[in-house]
Amino acid sequence: MRGRPGLYTSYEAEAALLPTRTRKVALGLLILVLVLMPFSLPVIDQIPFVRFLGDAPWLRVVNRALIFCIAALGLNLLAGLAGQVSLGHAFFMGVGAYTAVLMGGVSTPHLWGWGLPMWLWLPASGVVAAGVGILVAPAAVRVRGLYLAITTIGLVFIGLHLSRVFEEIAGPGALGRKWPKLQLRLWKEEEPFLDFSGNGHWFWFDVNRTQKTYYFLLALLVLFALAAANLARSRTGRSWAAIRDRDVAAEIMGVAEFRAKTTAFAISSFYAGVAGALLASMVGQMNPEAWNLLLSVEFVAILLIGGMGRVSGAIMGTFFVVLSPRFVEQFIGWTADQAEGDGLFSGFWDLLVVVGSGDFGLISVTQQALGFPLPASALDEIIYGVLIIVFLLFEPLGLFGIWVKVRNYWKGWPFSY
Numbered sequence: 001m002r003g004r005p006g007l008y009t010s011y012e013a014e015a016a017l018l019p020t021r022t023r024k025v026a027l028g029l030l031i032l033v034l035v036l037m038p039f040s041l042p043v044i045d046q047i048p049f050v051r052f053l054g055d056a057p058w059l060r061v062v063n064r065a066l067i068f069c070i071a072a073l074g075l076n077l078l079a080g081l082a083g084q085v086s087l088g089h090a091f092f093m094g095v096g097a098y099t100a101v102l103m104g105g106v107s108t109p110h111l112w113g114w115g116l117p118m119w120l121w122l123p124a125s126g127v128v129a130a131g132v133g134i135l136v137a138p139a140a141v142r143v144r145g146l147y148l149a150i151t152t153i154g155l156v157f158i159g160l161h162l163s164r165v166f167e168e169i170a171g172p173g174a175l176g177r178k179w180p181k182l183q184l185r186l187w188k189e190e191e192p193f194l195d196f197s198g199n200g201h202w203f204w205f206d207v208n209r210t211q212k213t214y215y216f217l218l219a220l221l222v223l224f225a226l227a228a229a230n231l232a233r234s235r236t237g238r239s240w241a242a243i244r245d246r247d248v249a250a251e252i253m254g255v256a257e258f259r260a261k262t263t264a265f266a267i268s269s270f271y272a273g274v275a276g277a278l279l280a281s282m283v284g285q286m287n288p289e290a291w292n293l294l295l296s297v298e299f300v301a302i303l304l305i306g307g308m309g310r311v312s313g314a315i316m317g318t319f320f321v322v323l324s325p326r327f328v329e330q331f332i333g334w335t336a337d338q339a340e341g342d343g344l345f346s347g348f349w350d351l352l353v354v355v356g357s358g359d360f361g362l363i364s365v366t367q368q369a370l371g372f373p374l375p376a377s378a379l380d381e382i383i384y385g386v387l388i389i390v391f392l393l394f395e396p397l398g399l400f401g402i403w404v405k406v407r408n409y410w411k412g413w414p415f416s417y
Helices: 021-036 056-081 089-104 118-140 146-165 209-233 235-245 247-252 257-283 293-306 311-340 346-352 376-394 398-412
Strands: 200-202 205-207
Touching: 021 209, 056 089, 056 209, 056 235, 056 257, 056 293, 056 311, 089 118, 089 146, 089 257, 089 293, 118 146, 118 257, 146 293, 209 235, 209 257, 209 311, 235 247, 235 257, 247 257, 293 311, 293 376, 293 398, 311 376, 311 398
Parallel strands: none
Antiparallel strands: 200 205
């Protein structure tokens, strides 16, 4: 009977990250596709969904999604695993970003910057954010549920106020300041031995800056995802799950509630700080208004759509939320071209998309103000809202729950039991 699928002979085998041979093979194939995706290889070009993600505009969106995955994994540990709903995730991302620019940025008469290398400012951005999370935790752990969410909203507005007060760190007003580049050097003035911000040659391939950044962020995401998955299986993760399900019962059984919640805030803030530093460095220049409440709400939407408490759910939700605006933009552009053409269904697309001033339709390509017809830029928010309602009502586990149902169906196919 040994080797039979679903039969475990030890607790270690059952708790393994990849308990079956099928999952190991699937993960290996996925890693191979992700590594080869940025290059126009004949094998990759045959895969429908992956082949266009390697294009430069799409790859930049994928890089943003990889950074958001790291931040979403941090919030998933706090809200999904520990049950502490937070709307202040953008604040901790901002703390990490400004730690990075203070330690790695260039010093001028009006701006502070120490010019330190990336191997110092990137870990420090997470450590400082974790330290702030520990300072905030004693006040946050005294409340729960809706009151905790409202409490953490205040952090976002405090962060926006501090960024206006300390312009030497955040930069002047809406202009912001330039962040340090993604370059690995031993010390301040030395030439970088690994530069992710410029074109170069790796092995047998010519790679541009977007492809270099992609591989760097992909490696970091794998590292953070493995850490999150192992945390969920550890004693700390089990204490978080116990507090999430029944906090009073968990404390009666000996779980130190205060310490567990503080640890959850610290680790979640570490993830957010690193993600904020990476995001600001990849963009190059950001103003303080970028770390606002809408960014925190976006991460809550990611977890609700992807699936709370699951590493794979956070990753799936992130890619869905980050890539869907690009898909909507491409679809609206395609429908506008069809409406202007003389095809068989051009009249149908005219009813959907407004291209000119005299057209009638539901969605306007040129209009930006809310009203009728609806501007195309507002479709993303509508899609998020509808999906959150649908998933909360019909599939609380989100995309992860749908994947589990599909997987279980094919595992038992053609039998219905």
